[in-house]
Amino acid sequence: MKKPSSVGSRIRERRLFLGMRQTDLAKTIGISPAYLNLIEHDRRRIAGKLLLDIAAALKVESASLSEGAEAALLNGLLQAGAETLGTEVEQDRVEEFAGRFPGWAQLVIELHKDVGGLRQAVQTLSDRLSHDPFLSDSLHEILSSVAAIQSSASILVESNNLEREWQDRFQRNIFEDSARLSQTSQSLVSYLDPDKETETGHATPEEEFDSFLSACNYQLSEMDRGVIKASGYTEIIDTDGSLKSPAAKELALTFLERYEDVEQKLPLQSLMKFEEQGMDPLQIAATSGVSLPDLMFRLSFRSSGGSREYGYVCSDASGALLMRRPSVGFSIPRTGQACPLWPAFEAFSRPLVPQISRIRQFGRDGVSLNCLSVAVPVNDFASGQVPRYQAHMLVWRATDLGRNEVNVGVNCRICTLSDCAARREPSILTDSFDSRGLSGNS
């Protein structure tokens, strides 16, 4: 279910989704089926009026078909230039560079992605030490054992005429601490380097599940078409191999059950009708009777066919991200905490009140995003319990000029926004590694 990467592939995929024959589409737009076939197999490039006609016939915006090779190359280069500090790039000549040297341009983009991946890995490692209780406890236990061994050994070596009783006691202590150190070290190694049967390449089941969703391109078209129910995915998950740990499989099944539940409340065809009428998410929720969180979930995880791509996060009151759906212009950290400026976290201060805002995430190529956020309770606090809230935030690309736009980041660790009152830790992109965090020595 990988996303098509070419214009022709997108046209073909959309046509098949609508159940439209090639001859019918060709007739609608006034070209021969043979020519359409060449277009769908990327043997003819199209633009301008023909692209617009095809998009209209397929009931999508032309940008959703054409944002492929050329646009991706330009956007990737602009992003690399914006996110690489200390390098002045000739932004006004990016099209010339991409046009004359597409191979080199692609190489720059790939190298930039690699650097981003390495930064993420560094962040993951430093976050684990700070936020992983098992690692933190293990570290303390190891250091305590070493401290006891060092102290006892020094006493044995440096003390003259040490009484026999004390010699025996400290030798026994060294023996005990050595054994404990060995055991703790082995546990730590097993934790950090699990055996091949459970090795996933991911630090947590949540990351494993996120990768599963990403590989599906955040859509389950078989469920949208009613071909498979959530229960039918059990066997697929077990045999697919992309989800290895039991916890990740459990997360996937819970997600699928929710997907099925929300799909029944708002079938894809009904959703598409609302979208064709130009309704925004608030209007769709009001008209359909579906709750805002359910609608946000539905919009974010759906089959292709919509003219908009949505990004989505769900967070609990501690700031932990429970659900992630990145989109163009909206990156979400895979580990650690997100940017505290996100409207999702402001929603906790005004629960049950939907908020519309405009944001622009730093580091991207200037994509202005509409943002809908709301915090809703997840427990029955009418019975006297303290309400427990989860915040939901939906973003989609804005098409009009921004008003009161707020600059936000991905997270503090890789954000270079200066003078941010909400910053909770230094950025690794601006501070040396020796000042805090990785080297650790104060």
Next chain:
Amino acid sequence: MGKTVLLIEDEPNIIEAVGFILSRDGWRVASHSNGTDAVEEVRRRMPDAIVLDVMLPGRTGFEVLQELRHDPELSVIPVLMLTARGQAKDREMAESLGATQFMTKPFSNSEVLEKMRALVAG
């Protein structure tokens, strides 16, 4: 010296080793192995100095330190905080809560003696 020190540390072998070298240096050593009633133990013994580990059962060393510093009678007792090497945040936290001296694990015996003498000299 004849001064008393209370070691608040849950690792018995560290208590034994550190207690040994301090007693050979003239200190009278007492120990306590959890954070839950550590403050009560301090109030009962009124030591001349305290060695306090960060990680304790019950309450953390930070919580104990914070309560000691809020008590007018106990706040004058100097505290040597034991932190883990590589955890700069622990030292920053201890500093902000009013620890007198710091020592990171693992440590040498000479470092322990040096820190303890500085603790009561100041």
